[in-house]
Amino acid sequence: MNIIFMLIAASLLIAVLFFVLFVKSVKSGQYDDTYTPSVRMLFDDELVKQKKSEPKNNQ
Amino acid sequence: MNKEQFYYDNKIVKMFLIATVLWGVVGMLVGLIVAFLFIFPNLLEGIPWLSFGRIRPLHTNAVIFAFVGNSIFMGIYYSMQRLLKTRMFSDALSKIHFWGWQLIIVAAALTLPFGITSSKEYAELEWPIDIAITVIWVIMGINMIGTILKRRQRHIYVAIWFYLATLITVAVLHIFNNLELPVSAFKSYSIYAGVQDALVQWWYGHNAVAFFLTTPVLGLMYYFVPKVANRPVYSYRLSIIHFWSLIFIYIWAGPHHLLYTALPEWAQNLGTVFSVMLIFPSWGGMINGLLTLRGAWDKVRENPILKFFVVAITGYGMSTFEGPMLSFKNLNAIAHYTDWIIAHVHVGALAWNGFMAAGIIYWLSGKLWKTELYSKKLANIHFWLGTLGILFYALPLYIAGFTQAAMWKQFNPDGTLVYGNFLETVTQIMPMYMMRAFGGTLYLVGFLLLAYNVIQTARAGSAVEDELAEAAPLKEISSSRLAGEGFHSWLERRTILFSLLVVVAIAIGGAIEIIPLLTVDSNIPKITSVKPYTPLELEGRDIYIREGCNNCHSQMIRPFRSEVERYGEYSKAGEFVYDFPFLWGSRRTGPDVHRVGGKYNDNWHFNHMMDPRSTSPGSIMPQYPWLIKDDLDISLTASKVNAMVKLGVPYTQFELDKAVYLLKNQAMEVEKNLRQDPEFVKNYGDANIQEKEIVAMIAYLQRLGTDIKAEPTE
Numbered sequence: 001m002n003i004i005f006m007l008i009a010a011s012l013l014i015a016v017l018f019f020v021l022f023v024k025s026v027k028s029g030q031y032d033d034t035y036t037p038s039v040r041m042l043f044d045d046e047l048v049k050q051k052k053s054e055p056k057n058n059q
Numbered sequence: 060m061n062k063e064q065f066y067y068d069n070k071i072v073k074m075f076l077i078a079t080v081l082w083g084v085v086g087m088l089v090g091l092i093v094a095f096l097f098i099f100p101n102l103l104e105g106i107p108w109l110s111f112g113r114i115r116p117l118h119t120n121a122v123i124f125a126f127v128g129n130s131i132f133m134g135i136y137y138s139m140q141r142l143l144k145t146r147m148f149s150d151a152l153s154k155i156h157f158w159g160w161q162l163i164i165v166a167a168a169l170t171l172p173f174g175i176t177s178s179k180e181y182a183e184l185e186w187p188i189d190i191a192i193t194v195i196w197v198i199m200g201i202n203m204i205g206t207i208l209k210r211r212q213r214h215i216y217v218a219i220w221f222y223l224a225t226l227i228t229v230a231v232l233h234i235f236n237n238l239e240l241p242v243s244a245f246k247s248y249s250i251y252a253g254v255q256d257a258l259v260q261w262w263y264g265h266n267a268v269a270f271f272l273t274t275p276v277l278g279l280m281y282y283f284v285p286k287v288a289n290r291p292v293y294s295y296r297l298s299i300i301h302f303w304s305l306i307f308i309y310i311w312a313g314p315h316h317l318l319y320t321a322l323p324e325w326a327q328n329l330g331t332v333f334s335v336m337l338i339f340p341s342w343g344g345m346i347n348g349l350l351t352l353r354g355a356w357d358k359v360r361e362n363p364i365l366k367f368f369v370v371a372i373t374g375y376g377m378s379t380f381e382g383p384m385l386s387f388k389n390l391n392a393i394a395h396y397t398d399w400i401i402a403h404v405h406v407g408a409l410a411w412n413g414f415m416a417a418g419i420i421y422w423l424s425g426k427l428w429k430t431e432l433y434s435k436k437l438a439n440i441h442f443w444l445g446t447l448g449i450l451f452y453a454l455p456l457y458i459a460g461f462t463q464a465a466m467w468k469q470f471n472p473d474g475t476l477v478y479g480n481f482l483e484t485v486t487q488i489m490p491m492y493m494m495r496a497f498g499g500t501l502y503l504v505g506f507l508l509l510a511y512n513v514i515q516t517a518r519a520g521s522a523v524e525d526e527l528a529e530a531a532p533l534k535e536i537s538s539s540r541l542a543g544e545g546f547h548s549w550l551e552r553r554t555i556l557f558s559l560l561v562v563v564a565i566a567i568g569g570a571i572e573i574i575p576l577l578t579v580d581s582n583i584p585k586i587t588s589v590k591p592y593t594p595l596e597l598e599g600r601d602i603y604i605r606e607g608c609n610n611c612h613s614q615m616i617r618p619f620r621s622e623v624e625r626y627g628e629y630s631k632a633g634e635f636v637y638d639f640p641f642l643w644g645s646r647r648t649g650p651d652v653h654r655v656g657g658k659y660n661d662n663w664h665f666n667h668m669m670d671p672r673s674t675s676p677g678s679i680m681p682q683y684p685w686l687i688k689d690d691l692d693i694s695l696t697a698s699k700v701n702a703m704v705k706l707g708v709p710y711t712q713f714e715l716d717k718a719v720y721l722l723k724n725q726a727m728e729v730e731k732n733l734r735q736d737p738e739f740v741k742n743y744g745d746a747n748i749q750e751k752e753i754v755a756m757i758a759y760l761q762r763l764g765t766d767i768k769a770e771p772t773e
Contacts, residue, residue, distance in 0.1 A: 035295060036214075038285070038295040041141075041216055041282065042285060042289060045144060047064075047527045047529055
């Protein structure tokens, strides 16, 4: 059952890594803007309407 | 502000949409045929390529890789271009991806019904198709990464992260699980044996669910639910947490498919712990999806697309609640090998995958053909038919699973089994099978309405193949802005680095679980009496694989009193060391066969294969008359034995040189045995049975699980 120590070590390693990343990102202001991206994706850049009216405008 | 004009590729999205609808109909239709085979086992009597064991893998592969696969690509190609404000990297690669994937599906449909299979669940396709999948997957990867590199939007939205995790993880899983040694163009052996093969397979099998049916669809959820509801996701922050925690935990959960089997206990426990932890990211994601509709539930009443999404996300929540629960050993002891699991996966497949796909298809139909959906009413009818279909499918099977498991474990006061005859536990749940088929029919009819609705929408609208769009080009980041930058936003801009990190995370998880088993000898105790299969048994085993017997029969007796009483001594890890691939199975539609060797005589097996109901009244097993008609193909026997030697099976030089001679000798013995029955001589006396496939099958079945009886274990 020696393998269990390896598992605990590996799990701890990942847990510690996560914790470090979390603290680091919070302190560096990473989560200051966790809103804009969620709104930005709602806007369309398609020019559908313009495309439909193109013939009228150009000719 | 200077803006660039460019075109989105709508044509590729449309192609994937059509493929999704087409394969959806095919996959569900095959599923329905499979469901009816439970009720009418003689329905397709004597047609080898429509036999249950061959088309059940066709159903699962068609639904997972053809239906859900194409629906994922449809959503990815639509959302990626818009989130990154750029056309896909290469139209040519997009087209190769599309046609390559469709060809792979056709290849699957042309091989699985003919018994060309590796037997590993959801990885049944043989090695040439495996290579094709790898190539097409890499092409898709280049196209995706290329698109990310030429993006006009620096921030990478959370949906794309989910797509990337899928891209990388599926590649790794697919390659590891399909490492096999080819014997011919259509036959190969897994390079792992027994317990190790089982662990790799379920590491793959579980993560195929995780990274093919879950993460990409979560990505789609994070794009399409906000888009359709026209409101931002409930919490973008939660979506980031959701993503990271999910990918790190998912990869460890595979062993919960092998609880109470011959897998070392620490590996089982590891799987359980991580499976239970999974509920947090899963439910976080579900809540995030549902709460996106907060304050907008009136829209759900109006909009059938949102109805589909709500049921889909609820289905995701239900199956991800059930998953961790089923990973507890005590609940798993009841549910494993029963229809409970079939119900569980269908809540995921029909509700989560099927309804997400349906919602996205309806929404995209309007967008792609620049028109309103042909009929909102039909979409609503589809929604209700589908929802009722899911209920009629899942609920009876939950009851069936629980009923059967309870009957399997029922003891008389004198210590004998109440339902000693396995068939009693099958006939008991036949009404549930009928209701399941009814539920499946409802679901398929609903989906056909979708197909009709999409066709009518396409006819009414006009397709815009290249859609003009406008966005500002990507600005160079000034060094002053980078000065105080956080690690995460730095990371977000580095896709390739990010991808590598994901690989590392997965590699750690996979390596820790798999490598010790491959290298640490003590994990699989040697049993000296376990010997390699004879050439005839090896051929019989390959027929067992070809007919897909493992779809209904397990070869893994768990160490429970009820199972030892019913089947015999529980299975030991050391008994499977020559099993390339392992054939433990995952469902007991029929009884376990690991100790079937010597239980019946050869004639019983002969008659049982010819007509299962002649020996076992009420059985729902298909007939296998072709095993008695067709000659055993021995052209590959020598190379099969040779392949086994390469994989480390200790055949002697004599066995290697005289494989065919040994095979024929043993076949003659089997026929001699069969001829002891005057009934057999009367009916088949003139047929040269020793040259037929049935002889190999009988030899293999009679060998199963007998080695351990020769001597006590070391």
